[in-house]
Amino acid sequence: MNKEELEQITSYLTFKLGEEEFAAHVSRVLSIMEMTKITQIPKTPGYMKGVINLRGQVLPVIDTRLKFGMSAAEYTANTCIVVMEVEVGGENVQVGTIVDSVQEVLEIEKDQIQPPPTIGNRIKSEFIYGMAKIEDKFIMILDMDKVFSAEEIEDVQASTERGRQQQPADESPQEAVNEKHEAE
Amino acid sequence: MEKFTEKFIEEATDNISNLEDALLKLENDPGSTDLVERVFRSMHSLKGGGSMFGFTKLSDFTHHLENLWDNIREGHLQVNQGLLDITLQAVDHLKVLLKEKDELSPDTETTHKNLTVQVMKFLGEENTADAGEGVSDSSSGDSGDDSKTYYIYFDPAENIFDDGTNPLFLLDELNSLGQCKIIPYLHRIPVLHEMEPVKCYTYWEVILATQEDENAIHDVFIFVQEQAEINVHLLSNTNLFNNSSFLEQLEQQASGEKDLGFEGFRDMVDGLTAKEDSAEVADNRPAKGSGSKESTISSIRVESEKIDHMMNLVSELVTTQARLSLRAEQLKDSELEGIAENVQKLTRQLRDNAFDVALVPVETMLTRFQRLVRDLSGSLNKKVNFTAEGTDTELDKNIIEKLTDPLLHIIRNCIDHGIETPEERSKAGKPEEGKITFKAFYSGASVHIQVHDDGKGIDPEKIRKKAVERNLISPEASLSRKEIFDLTFHPGFSTAENITDVSGRGVGMDVVKRNLGEIRGEVEIDSEPGTGTTITVKLPLTLSIVDGLLVQIAESKYVIPLSAVDKIYAVKHSEVVDHFNNLIVLDGERTPFFNLREEFHLPESENETEEIVAVRYEETRVGLVVDNVIGEYQAVLKSMGKMYKEQEMISGATILGDGTVALVMDTNKMIEKFSSYQEDRNSIVE
Numbered sequence: 031m032n033k034e035e036l037e038q039i040t041s042y043l044t045f046k047l048g049e050e051e052f053a054a055h056v057s058r059v060l061s062i063m064e065m066t067k068i069t070q071i072p073k074t075p076g077y078m079k080g081v082i083n084l085r086g087q088v089l090p091v092i093d094t095r096l097k098f099g100m101s102a103a104e105y106t107a108n109t110c111i112v113v114m115e116v117e118v119g120g121e122n123v124q125v126g127t128i129v130d131s132v133q134e135v136l137e138i139e140k141d142q143i144q145p146p147p148t149i150g151n152r153i154k155s156e157f158i159y160g161m162a163k164i165e166d167k168f169i170m171i172l173d174m175d176k177v178f179s180a181e182e183i184e185d186v187q188a189s190t191e192r193g194r195q196q197q198p199a200d201e202s203p204q205e206a207v208n209e210k211h212e213a214e
Numbered sequence: 215m216e217k218f219t220e221k222f223i224e225e226a227t228d229n230i231s232n233l234e235d236a237l238l239k240l241e242n243d244p245g246s247t248d249l250v251e252r253v254f255r256s257m258h259s260l261k262g263g264g265s266m267f268g269f270t271k272l273s274d275f276t277h278h279l280e281n282l283w284d285n286i287r288e289g290h291l292q293v294n295q296g297l298l299d300i301t302l303q304a305v306d307h308l309k310v311l312l313k314e315k316d317e318l319s320p321d322t323e324t325t326h327k328n329l330t331v332q333v334m335k336f337l338g339e340e341n342t343a344d345a346g347e348g349v350s351d352s353s354s355g356d357s358g359d360d361s362k363t364y365y366i367y368f369d370p371a372e373n374i375f376d377d378g379t380n381p382l383f384l385l386d387e388l389n390s391l392g393q394c395k396i397i398p399y400l401h402r403i404p405v406l407h408e409m410e411p412v413k414c415y416t417y418w419e420v421i422l423a424t425q426e427d428e429n430a431i432h433d434v435f436i437f438v439q440e441q442a443e444i445n446v447h448l449l450s451n452t453n454l455f456n457n458s459s460f461l462e463q464l465e466q467q468a469s470g471e472k473d474l475g476f477e478g479f480r481d482m483v484d485g486l487t488a489k490e491d492s493a494e495v496a497d498n499r500p501a502k503g504s505g506s507k508e509s510t511i512s513s514i515r516v517e518s519e520k521i522d523h524m525m526n527l528v529s530e531l532v533t534t535q536a537r538l539s540l541r542a543e544q545l546k547d548s549e550l551e552g553i554a555e556n557v558q559k560l561t562r563q564l565r566d567n568a569f570d571v572a573l574v575p576v577e578t579m580l581t582r583f584q585r586l587v588r589d590l591s592g593s594l595n596k597k598v599n600f601t602a603e604g605t606d607t608e609l610d611k612n613i614i615e616k617l618t619d620p621l622l623h624i625i626r627n628c629i630d631h632g633i634e635t636p637e638e639r640s641k642a643g644k645p646e647e648g649k650i651t652f653k654a655f656y657s658g659a660s661v662h663i664q665v666h667d668d669g670k671g672i673d674p675e676k677i678r679k680k681a682v683e684r685n686l687i688s689p690e691a692s693l694s695r696k697e698i699f700d701l702t703f704h705p706g707f708s709t710a711e712n713i714t715d716v717s718g719r720g721v722g723m724d725v726v727k728r729n730l731g732e733i734r735g736e737v738e739i740d741s742e743p744g745t746g747t748t749i750t751v752k753l754p755l756t757l758s759i760v761d762g763l764l765v766q767i768a769e770s771k772y773v774i775p776l777s778a779v780d781k782i783y784a785v786k787h788s789e790v791v792d793h794f795n796n797l798i799v800l801d802g803e804r805t806p807f808f809n810l811r812e813e814f815h816l817p818e819s820e821n822e823t824e825e826i827v828a829v830r831y832e833e834t835r836v837g838l839v840v841d842n843v844i845g846e847y848q849a850v851l852k853s854m855g856k857m858y859k860e861q862e863m864i865s866g867a868t869i870l871g872d873g874t875v876a877l878v879m880d881t882n883k884m885i886e887k888f889s890s891y892q893e894d895r896n897s898i899v900e
Contacts, residue, residue: 069770069875071854071861072814081854081867081875086530088867088875090857123856178857 042136044169045112045129047095048103051169052129053136053162058174060113060124062132065105076102082126084113091126097177103130116178125178136169138162143171218378222267224515226312229256229263234305235581237298238588244293253301254283260308262433265387271318272311275326277390278333279304284425285337300332302585361392361423361453364431365476367445369417374441376412381442385418387434392424393455397468419473421464423453447476450483460486518611521572528568529759529850535561536871569759573608576654576663579618580605583625587650590629597636597647598629607654609661613753616733617663620726624665624749625650627723632669632747642744644668660777663751672741674698681707696832699739703727734865736882760868760878763827764847765840768816771876773849773868774838778829778881782843785826787819790839798837800828807837808888829881836885849878863887 036057043062044053063084068091070080077096081088091111096102108131115124143160159173233256240249257280264273279301285291307329310322318326366388370381385396396418403415422431428446435444454460463482467474474482535557542554580602591598609617633639633648640646653664674695681687681701693701701707705724723739730737734754741747754760762773763782783800790798790809797804807826811819819841826837849868854861865880 067874069867069877071858071864071877072816073863074858074861078857081858081877083869083873083875086533086869088852088854088869090855092857118856121856125855125857 040137040139042138042169042171043112044133044136045110046131046133047098047129048100051133051167053138053169053171054112054114054174055159055171056135058114058116060115063111063113063126065109065111065128079128082111084124084126087124089113089124089126091128092178093128095128095130106130114174114178117175118178123178136164138164138169138171146170219267222263222269223312226260226263226269226272227309229260230305230308230312231581232256233260233308234302234585237302237305238581238584240293241295241298241588247287250283250287250293254280254287257283258430258433262387265390266383269311269315271316271326272308275304275311275330276308278330278337282333282336291336297336300329300336302588304329304333361425362448363421363423363450363452363454364428365445365447365449365479366420366422366431367418367473367476368420368435368442369444370414370438370442372413372415374414374438377441379438379441381414381416381418381438384434384438385420388420388422388431391426391430391434392422393453394423395421395455395464395468397421397464397473399471399473401471417473419479421449421454421479423455445476447480449476449479454483454486457486516571521611524568525572528565531561532565532759532848532850533869533871537873538871540871565759569610572611574611574614575605576607576609576614576661577602577605579614579621580652582618582622583652586622586625587629590626591633591648594629595635596629596633598633598650599647600650600652602652602654604654607656607661609753610755613733613735616729617735617751617753620729620737621663621665621751623722623726624751625652628665628667628669628747632667632671634670638670642670657752661753661755663753664748665751666746666748668746671743671746672699672702672739673743674741677701677707696738696740699741702739703737734880760849760851762847762849762878764844764870764876765825765827766842766844767810767814767840768819771844771870771874772810772840773847773876773878774827774829774881775878776846778831780828780830780835783826783828783837784823785839787822787824790824790826791818798826800826800835800837803835805835805837807839808885809839811839811841813888829885831882831885836881838881838884847876849876851878 037055039056041056042053043056043059044051046052066082068080068082071078074080077093079091079093081090083089093102105128109128110132111126111128112132113124113126115122117123142162142164144162146158146161157172157177159171162169162171233253236249236252236256240246240253243249257276261273261276261280264270264276282291282297282301286293286297291297307322307325310325311318314322368381368384370379374381388394389396397420398416398418400416402417403409409415424430428448431446432444435442438444460483463486467482535554539554539558542550583602584600587598587600628650629648633650634642634644636646639648649666649668651664651666653662653666655662677698678687678693678701681698681704682689684706686701686704686706687693703723703726707724727737730751730753736752738750738752739747740750760773761776763776763779765772765774781801785798790807791812796806796808798807799805805828811817821841824839824841825843826839827843828835828837830836847868847870851866851868854864854867858864863880863884864877865883866878867875868878870876
């Protein structure tokens with residue numbers, strides 16, 4: 031399948047970080063694996079957990095919670111590594127992302143996706159492709175290429191730091207969205 | 215057909231570089247007939263292939279060149295500078311022709327015309343570019359026609375069309391060798407309803423008068439030897455086409471039904487000349503590959519992609535084998551252990567073999583260097599003699615590919631800034647001709663390449679001064695000689711303007727260093743003002759495998775390249791923690807050390823003893839404290855990818871037998887990093 035055909039697909043993989051639910055387009059997801067022993071690389075930022083052996087290849091693994099500025103969590107039986115292929119600087123790069131749990135594959139039609147809130151959002155709005163309301167929960171659809179672009183890796187920490195200072199940590203994105211809707 | 219054309223281009227590229235190489239060698243040894251033969255042969259194969267695959271322009275152009283060199287071969291012309299110049303230019307042009315095929319850009323068209331005219335001039339002919347075929351080589355005034363007449367029997371197999379061969383092209387090519395009479399025999403063609411259009415029913419007899427030797431004729435058929443009956447016989451030592459009664463009889467035969475055979479033609483000729491001594495009885499050797507190809511039979515051409523793929527597979531195998539051995543050991547099954555041991559042995563042999571295949575001699579780069587020296591010294595009016603030693607030293611082909619550009623840059627610098635003009639040199643009491651020596655040799659687990667020139671050299675004091683001006687070092691800094699020369703690789707140094715006035719070097723040296731860094735290479739420079747400069751490039755033998763020492767640090771395993779390891783010592787834990795000056799006495803020698811747990815911000819070890827791996831760092835030894843040494847390990851190096859590009863201390867990762875990942879240290883970079891941290895720490899204390 032070429033890129034355009036892939037983008038026509040409306041399937042998304044959803045996963046949880048804490049209580050919040052996120053979604054990534056299936057075209058980016060290669061596989062889901064159980065948590066395994068990660069080899070740490072000395073002197074790297076905390077969210078870069080290290081590398082694992084993925085069928086003979088060395089795969090960098092990133093702790094998504096830490097990357098999004100959330101607090102670290104103990105790994106449980108549900109903790110998974112989602113192997114994704116993202117485009118960084120015009121090159122396809124494979125990367126493993128640690129998530130608290132993988133939920134399901136959802137069909138989300140284009141018209142169900144609303145633009146992301148511009149304010150009051152804990153994660154940098156550039157990372158978010160849009161929001162979708164499925165049943166009564168809101169799912170944040172991530173733009174995986176942007177999340178992992180090399181330049182963002184530095185920025186993300188700074189911005190989440192700021193984000194935490196600007197709003198209380200317990201405020202959920204759902205409330206943020208509601209606020210936005212009220213504002214409209 | 216596409217595929218064949220590709221193959222031709224590949225082969226032609228080889229032929230062209232072979233040609234270039236021979237020409238450059240001829241420059242030093244103009245009398246060598248072997249080299250002239252080589253030039254001629256390369257041209258000949260180029261011409262043949264070119265016309266076969268529709269590179270008419272290339273083929274025609276080579277034809278003229280070939281004529282020119284034929285004259286040299288025959289001794290009518292002497293090899294001289296002018297001739298080499300024009301041929302080398304022609305070689306460049308051939309490269310362009312190969313790229314553009316027959317649709318030439320206007321620029322190329324002009325060059326094409328100019329060069330053709332020039333070549334013609336050498337041939338003593340003022341004809342224009344379109345003189346075409348039938349050029350007779352009479353420049354030497356030797357008016358005699360020294361063509362010989364051959365009989366050729368060409369009977370293609372019925373299925374010859376199956377792989378796209380068109381016999382007519384081959385006949386065309388024969389025709390281009392000289393004067394030619396081609397007689398087709400059609401009597402085997404069945405009646406229409408029985409005829410299968412995909413089969414070839416025709417066969418031919420050809421009478422060819424040519425100056426080429428028999429091999430040239432065999433060359434024409436080289437690709438169809440298997441699918442045709444081909445007989446070539448010398449019919450006469452003269453050009454029979456000058457004999458009118460022969461031509462008459464030939465015409466008669468041409469309208470005949472059946473082939474006459476060599477015997478028949480020989481009788482015809484015998485009757486003609488009425489000479490008893492048909493001295494030159496044709497040899498009845500069956501058609502065979504030509505001499506020029508014989509030398510290549512012992513080797514085959516393989517796409518480099520296939521080699522890369524093979525190397526990957528072998529790497530996988532090495533990893534899997536490590537797993538098998540580990541498992542066998544755990545299970546304590548003696549039979550399985552035996553098998554694992556065997557697999558290990560085989561894997562090692564296979565690995566050595568595969569790496570051997572991927573190795574390429576340094577020699578393959580040399581032609582480009584020689585050409586650069588020749589052209590650049592010419593345009594700068596300098597006299598430079600380039601010699602190379604140890605050219606059979608072999609390196610991973612991927613390394614060679616990435617090495618050529620940095621080395622070209624280094625040599626360019628040598629000529630441009632190192633070697634003085636002949637006047638300057640004689641004033642300094644040196645021979646007018648400068649010398650650049652290229653030397654490749656093995657040194658431990660790496661290959662060293664040295665480029666030495668006997669030019670004006672670099673004054674370390676001047677580098678130092680410039681570095682101070684550029685704020686790269688403080689005026690008080692005390693630097694070793696090596697450190698000073700290392701400054702030339704600093705990006706801030708080389709971007710400086712007018713650097714040539716200061717040191718004559720440094721332009722782009724940072725790029726050289728960076729490019730070499732990509733293939734784990736290192737570069738050093740040393741120079742003596744007035745006597746010359748030596749640049750040494752140190753390279754790993756291969757990119758993909760490292761002989762290493764597997765060590766444990768906290769929960770992770772690391773590989774330290776064996777090439778850096780000097781000795782291993784056991785130490786007490788208390789000796790290597792909370793040290794103020796990080797010095798320990800090893801073998802009576804005060805050795806600086808780094809506790810890797812500490813440096814990696816890991817919790818302190820609880821073991822009573824630890825081990826220190828002493829590694830070589832520049833001229834000294836540095837100890838690295840690890841939990842314990844596990845043993846030797848062959849690490850298949852894997853890249854850690856873009857995400858960890860900034861991570862310099864680790865040169866890659868490798869997968870261990872149990873499937874976990876170990877990190878391969880770059881000890882030089884690591885120690886460099888640690889020392890600079892320490893300086894920072896010290897300066898904070900101050």
